[in-house]
Amino acid sequence: MSHMTWIDALAELRQRHEPCVLVTIVEERGSTPRNAGAKMVVAGEWLYDTIGGGHLEHKAAQIAREMLQSGAREPRLERFALGASLGQCCGGATVLLFEPMGRALAQIAVFGAGHVGRALVPLLAALPCRVRWIDSREREFPEIVPAGVEKVVNDEVVEEVARMPAGAYFIVMTHDHPLDLELSAAILGRNDFAYYGLIGSKSKRARFEHRLYQRGFAPEIVQRMRCPMGLPEVKGKLPMEIAISVAGEVIAHYNAHFGEKRQGGESVARLLPASRRG
Structure with a gap:
């Protein structure tokens, strides 16, 4: 005690x-x-x-x-x-x-410490999430990383995909389109994630879909990729506006997922006396 x-x-x-x-x-x-x-x-x-x-x-x-x-x-x-x-x-x-x-309601890997990543990670850190923030460029990270966030500097960024548990959330927003494609292939290749969001436009999605199909990925797996990601109701191109949109989508996803199950115990109405029931 x-x-x-x-x-x-x-x-x-x-x-x-x-x-x-x-x-x-x-x-x-x-x-x-x-x-x-x-x-x-x-x-x-x-x-x-x-x-x-x-x-x-x-x-x-x-x-x-x-x-x-x-x-x-x-x-x-x-x-x-x-x-x-x-x-x-x-x-x-x-x-x-x-x-x-x-x-933690979600274990999240955020790839990319650019402007949007620096706006998004503090928002995720304030949620019931465990965040690994990954980039090959040490200098891109802020001097102070939010509490509860694990900073990962690795020249071989794609290696970090395999280090996440099943049911993890993946958010890719790096500075490099070829790297984004390799990360997408590694994440979709696992196919055990809860959520995968890729920053980009509809045209970027079309290009990536074509290249992933060429690599032999089935359409039903590629369709699990969210690109563009974020809530469509949240408009704007500023890093904070994009970050809020993505964080909102993550919240909506884990709320829907974890709200499906109710566990144990009796209801409040049955246990409290009649005078306390609403």
């Missing part, structure tokens, strides 16, 4: 992009000694703050760690009937809210 308060722990864990679960007592029934609203944070082997100790806290930590291990992304409520089974000397019930926090 760490002596750090739950709110300080959340801030520090977010800075480190470390997932955790915030546990809150949302309902107390019966003559139990715990305080509604008490919170603790569970992260790895550490507990931050307390919801009153005892077997209930131990059980809550166990559930939170199971959620971390399974990658749960949705909050859940659990009702605990207090008594001998939870080491309590009296009856009653406690309802706990488990909220997953800090887990």
